[in-house]
Amino acid sequence: MAVVATPWRGAFASLRARAARIAEFVTTPVLPSDYLDMISPLRASADLRGRIEEVHPETRDAVTLVIQPGGGWRGHVPGQYVRIGVDVDGVRQWRAYSLTSRADRADGRISITVKAMPDGVVSNYLVRRVRPGTLIQLDQAKGDFTLPAPRPAKALFVTAGSGITPVMGMLRNAVSELDDVVVVHSAPQPRDVIFADELRRLAEQGQIRLVERHTDVEGMLNLAALDGIVADWAERETWACGPTGLLDAAEKQWSDAGVPDRLHIERFRPTVVVTGEGGDVTFSNTGTTVAADGATPLLDTGERAGVLMPSGCRMGICFGCVAPLRTGAVRDLRNGQITTAEPGDDVRIQTCVSAAAGTCDIEL
Ligand SMILES: Cc1cc2nc3c(=O)[nH]c(=O)nc-3n(C[C@H](O)[C@H](O)[C@H](O)COP(=O)(O)OP(=O)(O)OC[C@H]3O[C@@H](n4cnc5c(N)ncnc54)[C@H](O)[C@@H]3O)c2cc1C
Ligand code: FES
Secondary structure, X not given: OOOOOOHHHHHHHHHHHHHHHHHHHHHOOOOHHHHHHHHOOOOOOOOOEEXXXXXXXXXXXXXXXXXXXXXXXXXOOOOOEEEEEEEEOOEEEEEEEEEOOOOOOOOOOEEEEEEOOOOOHHHHHHHHHOOOOOEEEEOOOEOOOOOOOOOOOOEEEEEEHHHHHHHHHHHHHHHHHXXXXXXXXXXXXXXXXXXXXXXXXXXXXXXXXXXEEEHHHHOOOOHHHHHXXXXXXXXXXXXXXXXXXXXXXXXHHHHHOOOHHHEEEEOOOOOOOOOEEEEEEEEOOOOEEEEEEEOOOHHHHHHHOOOOOOOOOOOOOOOOOEEEEEEEEEEEOOOOOEEEEOOOOOOEEEHHHEEEEEEEEEOO
């Protein structure tokens, strides 16, 4: 239908613009958008936020958070993750969490499931302290740890600990579309299995074959023994998520078997391959200089020195931590590659996967 311009429409728009300018003038230094943020923080035109609506304990150290995303949320594909920004003791922290909810919930809510890490700043805050009603920053969902279309004839999921989360996102959404599913999951004890009841129910209903490995009693899962657990593992399209050791072993095993393309991996931590000499690191905007070793990411170095560091996934995939390297040398911890900068160069580095390789100056 054609939109017909009318004189009153133009006059109304100009009146509205003038009213907005007057509102901005009388509310300065707080802008009207700041007031709107207080009244309607989840509106579509605001920065993307979410409100934690429910907190459900899963195990002794894991909870599921149900979040109402703001109007700008564009949805997700099961298996993807979302970056969230939370204020912990006055400092904004960003972390990534896999989405565990159905993608088509009638109320539009999403969920993430967080396991507390020893000494973990954000995970402990979310597991032990956060309350319903808390507002958080959200980013759009990302990631390619997802199921293909058409679905594979035979699927295998190999997970450990919190690595079950993206897989549960896929199972909740698509288990009825998968004919033959095996889930091999490790946790220290039966009570540590996140989503235990749901996984066992799916197994009882014949929708998945579930192999639980309780590592306190049975020891760590040795993938070399997978033949005895899932005889046809090499024929299955496989998704694996868990600690670095398990994922590195899986990559080697699938590669040795000549089927590396059948393995899809989600890492929660970067693989650190090389470390080296450190040096003095200056964060020039804040006038902070600290000695750093050659193994600690500059993101951690800066945070420990009290510098407000931008961040996100903390493992080199989201680019939320990129900062200008003004001078000096840094080493990419994933491959050992050295990046150097002279004054005036336009060099940017990912601080979460870079460590000092001599004296360096970061513009933060
Ligand atoms: C794509 C992606 C999806 C993720 N999904 C989930 C999820 O669904 N559920 C979940 O609980 N976590 C998930 N994570 C991990 C999460 O982002 C945080 O890294 C984790 O919660 C720890 O943050 P923290 O602030 O508590 O720990 P920090 O304060 O950052 O670190 C505390 C200590 O723990 C170590 N550490 C941090 N993370 C890990 C880890 N994963 N394994 C081992 N040691 C670690 C650090 O080196 C440090 O010594 C995901 C990460 C990525 C990249
Ligand atoms: S924090 Fe995501 S790439 Fe560095």
